[in-house]
Amino acid sequence: MFRARSIQSSLSLKDKILSIDYVLVISIFILGLLSILAMYSTDGGEFKYHTNSHILRFFVFFGMFFVVSFIQIRFWHSQSYLIYILFFILLLGVKYFGLTSSGSKRWLDLYFMNLQPSELMKIGLILFLAKYYHRVSIENINQIRYLFLPVVVLISPIILVATQPDLGTSLLIAAGGITVAWLAGVRVKFFAISGFAFLALLPIAISFLKPYQKSRILTFLNPERDPLGAGYQIIQSKIAIGSGGLFGKGFLQGSQSYLDYLPEKHTDFIFTLFSEEFGFFGSLFILLLYALIVWRIVKIGNVTRSNFGKLYCYSFATAFFIYVVVNMMMVLGLLPIVGSPLPIMSYGGSSMMAIMLGLGIAMSCKIYKDTPVN
């Protein structure tokens, strides 16, 4: 089926390659290289497990990005619901066959890799809702019965992920979904109402939180509350970043990281490590790359003809932006430690896969910008 549609496309391979957004591709590639540098530093300046496997993943999924890009946007549109359902089934699978690590069940053992379906769901939900709101006419968008389905597809995976438990990822999934709904024109009123409902339900939700999650929130409010316990991560991360100064301590010279003061330096705190070694200007450069990526995706949204493409690109760009800033604000001590990877930079196959899939679909919107989706 996929092959048949591809042939139907009127674009030659040369056209496709020419219409790729090279600024976006180069930004992603540079970011990937920087992430390899950072990973190399976390391994203490050697090519060890984390570095090697990160390099492999980056290039494999970077390749996948091109494959996804060259697939017709019409395909992604038509298969959106199916993709969502597939990811949802994987999430359900986690619930029953998942691997448990440090108290939470997030992974599926696929023999060649441990897949974290909640990461994929970040893209799946955006795809689903983009298609849904593409199809709903503008008059009906704010009718209650048309709100029913989005709420269900939004809430279901969130609950599944939150009970893994993985509060951070569930909130990030929700952020992507809500963005689509809002961009599609759902009235502010509905967000306000559900916001109030959320606040009303918050005490009940808190009672379901695990003690470590409660402690993280309290610690965020006052990191010095328990400097050697839950506040340790925030304090050490701030020390690492702050001590980096303007130019950083130099590549492989981040004392906070190689002396193991920095927790989870491969994953959530990779920006901290980078910032310690390359300082304010290094951090600014990373921020610039991310901003460039976000801007290019938004630009694709501007030029793509279909509302599906626009909704997808805008929402993905926003979600991508949120992933980045949530992670950064977390390591900068502006948000509680909720456990969210930094796109592309952080170690983690599922996150890399999800982000590359998301970027690929956005690039597909660019290549097939004039192709109607239905």
Place this chain on the structure above:
Amino acid sequence: MLNPSSGNTVIKSKLIGRRMFLLSAAKAVVMVGIIGRLVTLQINERSKYKTLSDKNRFREWKLAPERGVIKDFFDKEIASNEQVYQVHLIPENSKDIEKLFVRLKTILNLTDNRLVYLKRVIAKQKPWEPIIVSDNITWSEFSRLNLFLHELEGVKPVVSVARMYPDNSSAHILGYVSQASVKDLETKKYLKDLHVPGMSVGKTGLERKLDEKIIGKIGFQRYEVNAFGKRVKQIQINEGQAGESYKTTLDFEVQKYTNELLKDKAAAVCVMDVYNGDIVSMVSSPGFEPNEFVHGLDKKYWNDLIKNELRPLTNKTISGLYPPGSTIKTLVALSALENGVIKPLDTFRCKGKIELYGEKFHCWEKDGHGIVNLRKGIQRSCDVYFYEVARKLGVDRLSETAKKFGLGKKVLNGFIEERAGVVPNTKWKKKFIGQNWYLGETLHSGIGQGYFQSTPLQLCLMTAQIANGGFEIKPRIIFDEKNNRLRDYIKYKNENPNDPLPTDLLLSNFELKPLFKNQEHINLIKDAMFSSSNEPGGTSYRHRWENKKFTFAGKTGSSQIKRFTEAQREAEVKQESLPYKDRDHALFVAFAPYNNPQYAISVLVEHGGSGGKAAAPIAKKVIKKVLERHELRKKINSLIGESV
């Protein structure tokens, strides 16, 4: 619914665009927020976080410096260092400290008290700071510990150096070292950045006086440690600096000899070079074992020391205060001569006592000395003669002379244990006792009793300044190449007997400060002291040296503890039959050789009875010993340019 019109699609895409614009604006705001945060952390507060990061990164272990050694005049170490075996423990390296202590207790025979103490120390300090479990274990304990080391995580066997005194004869003047107390750390500024667990500080004597210099500079090892406290690499090592070593003027051989002589007595001996003030010997008895203090004092030993009535911890040479007794008569006579109150040949009749101001004043010779002049007064130590002289002289003029010769003030620098003593006069009594001076008290002062209080060192200095012809010298214990020019002056005088230069000018040329108006008076006193020691009837005649090489001139003294009652006096009670505590202190001061004075000596024997019997024999032996070593000493003095 599924096939929206194209107009609819355009409206929708415009709506989407509008909302996206709002979102983009929000993103820009968040971006600015993040950059702002980076600016705050990495630019504004970077020094704060840099410090915090370094604090994480580095840990320092301080190394105790090696204490400087103290040597005697002949470069023999009298306070040296020895290798000791120690057991250190770094609490954070031990997984189960309780279990570790149980093991250590059996291996090292630690007491329960010690364990309680160690746990208290651990609770107070940082987990990576080492504590000293034992600071001086035997070789066999040390090897046993090394055998079990693999199961004693956190324990570190250390070979270190510690203070060692080869002999206890100089215990008082050297003082002792011991672990710094809380009070030491609070009061001594130089210890502030210096303190290392297990470092010894000087508590008394020279060890304390020289502590700041002798203690050395602390070393440190700075390591980079990881988050689990493990040392990753050595960043910096500073060996510190061993403390300065000091050479003293003491003669170790004389110290040992004198200490042996004073064994079992409560006594003190000072010997001084009369020209440059070098203290050759300074021994107080009974002594104590200074090595006991270095590695934590045994409680029983400490209790024995502080309960001992002979006060072994007191350096009697500088902290013991005794009435100078008859030794002061030299100064009374000198003062009277200088003030023109008497002439050398003026006589008084001693009938054994005189009555003045309604009080009886006794001479020690019950039957009296008959007709007495100055020479005989000193030779026989006639009290009545000096009552008369003192009465004429008055206490204020006497005190002036006494102070000039070094009584009533501290004469050695920097010893906290040194005491000043008292030279009484009318003003002093008014100020400190609040009463007017009684004339009777002048008479008591004239024979060195009453309010007079002096240390054996002061008496030695007094004698030395008489012996050298009446010039001021400053006692010193630290070897100093800069010499008093008194010897040069004497040499010059001997070589140019007919020098026309006026004495005043000559003295100022040699930067000397004379303590006399007429040097002839000093010679009279010296001659009288000679007769006291070397002519029949002299109070120390029995203990003279016939050999000219050792001949000394001295003055005995007994300082009364308790006044004799009339009844005791009638019964002619002997000192020996009194209870120990009531017996007089025996004193003797002398200088030798008489013809060419080199050294002055003072001897005190607490409750020894009379100076002639108890103190003079000791002085006699010490003088011989010192003079036998004079040639050796002279050699070193001439090396540094002192003319002899």
